Amino acid sequence: MLDISSPVRVHVETLLAAQNDMGVCDAIEHYAPAGKPSAMTAPHLPKVAGIDSTVPPPAHTVAPAAATPYAQGEPQSPAVAPGALIQDRLAGWVSDLTTLHELTERLNRTTTLDDALRELLRAGAALVGARRGLVVLEPADGLGPDTTIGLGLARADLGHIETVPRSATSYGQLLDVNVETAAAALSEVVQADLLADESLDPRQREVADRLGFAASYAAGLATESAGRIGAAVWLYDEPAEPVERQRHLIGLYVRYATEHLAGLVALDRARTTVATLREELLPSRLPRVAGVQLAARHRTGPRGGGDWYDALPLPDAALGLAVGSVTGSGPSAVAAMGRLRASLRAYAVMEGEDPVAVLSDLELLLRLTEPARSATALFAHCEPALRKIVLAGAGHSPPLVVGERRTEFVETSLSAPLGMLACWEAPSVELRTEPGETVLLYTDGLLHRTGDPMDRAFARLHAAAASVPPGIREDPGAIADHVLRAVLPDGLDAVDSEEDVVLLAARFE
Incomplete structure (x- = not known):
């Protein structure tokens, strides 16, 4: 039996134990020498061709020495000691294991x-x-x-x-x-x-x-x-x-x-x-209503969230606009968002001229059917012919009016989100826009994605809206894109953001 030094045995066994979870220890079994001991005197196979240069070769690998000629009559002996060949072969196995470990670590980081x-x-x-x-x-x-x-x-x-x-x-x-x-x-x-x-x-x-x-x-x-x-x-x-x-x-x-x-x-x-489920639950297209132009932008976080928007025609040539957010993320939040949006549409058709009544009914439904969930919402009843908007919000950020002579947030009353109080009710606010002004409705995800405190995020949003170039003020979609680019320098598709973003723009003629 060949004598292998104890340090070599301990080193290889420790490495194999560390690599066992990868399943690459099969390499040891595959390359284990078999047959007579003389078979191990052959040079070991070359290292794997094309291995990335960032994977260092083992420093202790020693190539077998060439055979030395002997004079006639002198006893001949092996050119290389068997122990050195075994160490060299083991070093090749360690090199293979190290390479596989490095490559699988890179793959794990994807x-x-x-x-x-x-x-x-x-x-x-x-x-x-x-x-x-x-x-x-x-x-x-x-x-x-x-x-x-x-x-x-x-x-x-x-x-x-x-x-x-x-x-x-x-x-x-x-x-x-x-x-x-x-x-x-x-x-x-x-x-x-x-x-x-x-x-x-x-x-x-x-x-x-x-x-x-x-x-x-x-x-x-x-x-x-x-x-x-x-x-x-x-x-x-x-x-x-x-x-x-x-x-x-x-x-x-x-x-x-x-x-x-x-x-x-x-x-x-x-x-x-x-x-796909989320896209199907949101409007497939925005309605066309005389006197107002609409545009919407939204992005969903990687886990899927509950931010939503809606625009629906109402009786007497009116228009209902809504944005909201359901707590949580994933499929359950998306399903809850779909139920909430469908319920709001029904209440808006029946009593849309009173936004407070719409949100009160929505709060009651949420508290009875999903007591463990809360939501924010804002509903606006618009009369485009009069450029008149009556709106109410439940824990939601105030709309922003953008025009040639003003850029200001609409003053709405403070209110708790839906499902947070035993009985929700807050006064509505009436707003009249000037010709050519655009009202921006958005969810809190737009502010959270900035990474700033809320007061600075509101200031950044206001500055972005105030800097809209005059040449694009007639296009609500261009206004929305400009605001998003100014507020979110990294863009809507930042992979490290968990926040949904919804921005609904309504320009009144």
Whole structure:
């Protein structure tokens, strides 16, 4: 039995224990020496081609020394001590484990599906020694999302690849096969020399020649729980294929990456469902009412929230405008928002000329049906022919009037949000606008997204409205866009914001 020093054993075992959660310890079993001890005297395999330069090679790896010739009659001995070869081989395993750990850590830091797919392509290219590639995301259940992302390939290049008959492509062979289990889908397709393959599809040969790739390696993306979700393909500029060691490493990495991608696919579907539900619950289009022009802007936070707006024609050529916010986030808040908005529309049709009565009925309904939830709301009954607005608010921010001669907040009475008091009631406020003035209704999310205290946020909103250029004052949509750009320098799509934003603009002629 070969003698391995105790420090070496402890070092390797400690690292393997740390890496066990990643599932990459299979590399040790794969590369474990077998057979006679003399088989271990061969030089270890070269390190994985194309490993990212940020992953440092092990400093203690020592290449086997060359054999030294001996004079005739002198006893010959091995060129390298067996212990040094074992340490060198163990160092190679440690290098592989370190590389996989570094690549999976990078993947774990991705939070969006597109970023994760791009990281998969970059890491896979490093592991198999390729320069370009593409990943086709196409879940087998048909629920999406379906997308194709390239590495080192422009959109036009991807378009050329998509002109190849699907059955002739390596990703098509992985995605279109009927599989009974996810394990069967975890396969690979190796095309080591495309141009030398006489059975190659003529269109595929033409595209390969046009784009300058001569070989490809494809791996299926599938899990036991989610099934097949896609395939990744890496392209070589010259005839080549990954060696056994590289294929084992890419297999370990793809197995882990696919689980991460499956989680992001499920998250993307949930967000899409909430966003679609929310869009359906909000007005599909704003009504056209003589004497007033309308425009609305809104964005939903990543978890989905309860901010909403509405505009509906009322009897006697009147118009009802409403904005509000339901506490909480996620699907439950979106559902509560839909119920609240539908109820307000019914009350507005019956008694819209009295905004206080509308909000009082809404408060009673909320307190009886959802006692654990509160909401803010503002309802305005407008008579465009008279440019007259009667409004009432429940814990909501005051509207802002923007015109050539004034930019000011409407003075409304202080009131608690709906559901906070046993009986809600607050006086209404009457407002008359000048021709060409615009009234802005908004939710608190617009102020919260600034990150400033509320007094500074109100001041920023007022300054943004006062700075509207004269050339766009006749377009409520342009006014809304200008205000949003001035109040939110980072834009509405800031990924670190949990706040919804609603801005409803009504310009009276």
